[in-house]
Amino acid sequence: QEQFLRVSRTVGRWDDYVKVLEEVVVDVMDSEVRKVLYLSAAEVSRDHLDDLSRARGHYRSVLEADPIHGGALASLDALLELQEEWRPLLEVVQRRAELEDEPEARKDLLARCAVLCRDQLDDLDNAILNFEQVLSLEPRDAEATEALDDLYIRTDRWPDLSQLLERQLEDDEGEAHRVLLFARLGQVRAEKLQEAPMALAAFHEVIKLEPDHP
Numbered sequence: 001q002e003q004f005l006r007v008s009r010t011v012g013r014w015d016d017y018v019k020v021l022e023e024v025v026v027d028v029m030d031s032e033v034r035k036v037l038y039l040s041a042a043e044v045s046r047d048h049l050d051d052l053s054r055a056r057g058h059y060r061s062v063l064e065a066d067p068i069h070g071g072a073l074a075s076l077d078a079l080l081e082l083q084e085e086w087r088p089l090l091e092v093v094q095r096r097a098e099l100e101d102e103p104e105a106r107k108d109l110l111a112r113c114a115v116l117c118r119d120q121l122d123d124l125d126n127a128i129l130n131f132e133q134v135l136s137l138e139p140r141d142a143e144a145t146e147a148l149d150d151l152y153i154r155t156d157r158w159p160d161l162s163q164l165l166e167r168q169l170e171d172d173e174g175e176a177h178r179v180l181l182f183a184r185l186g187q188v189r190a191e192k193l194q195e196a197p198m199a200l201a202a203f204h205e206v207i208k209l210e211p212d213h214p
Helices: 002-011 014-025 031-047 052-065 070-082 086-099 103-120 124-137 142-154 158-171 175-192 196-209
Strands: none
Touching: 014 031, 031 052, 031 070, 052 070, 070 086, 086 103, 103 124, 103 142, 124 142, 142 158, 158 175, 175 196
């Protein structure tokens, strides 16, 4: 079988090569060897046979043996995105985010989860949860802040929107933008939360910053 595999690779008989790997791996007890065989079968299926479904199956077999195998997770991520399999893709990206130790990379993965939930799965609640996790890692992340602003409005989560605006005011030193934030905060407090005194306080800040504000 080893000789057959070498010949198959040499002459480019990739389908035969993968079939032999699939037959051999069934009887292999060593988990490390099984991972190597499944990885090889997955890569050949993907790169030489253009059989993405077959490749996915082999990458999943790698993950059954080693659930935190970074290479298999990244490759499966790419395949699922290419095939537009959004729910399985979300599960893989979430797992990668859970395993990621580097804050910036984890933030990017959480943002991808949020966008998948919002744009592909119409799961606004989980989109919000993931964007909020992004802000927990980077409170000034502009993309997450803008996305949450929109999502809180779409889901009528007015107390959350009020808190988001307040947090932005804590960090924003641009006068024109602060006027806009205070004006929006006053409107939310007055019209959505029925907090008249708090709304007046926000509108008062608008006048202090811009006396001629309409």
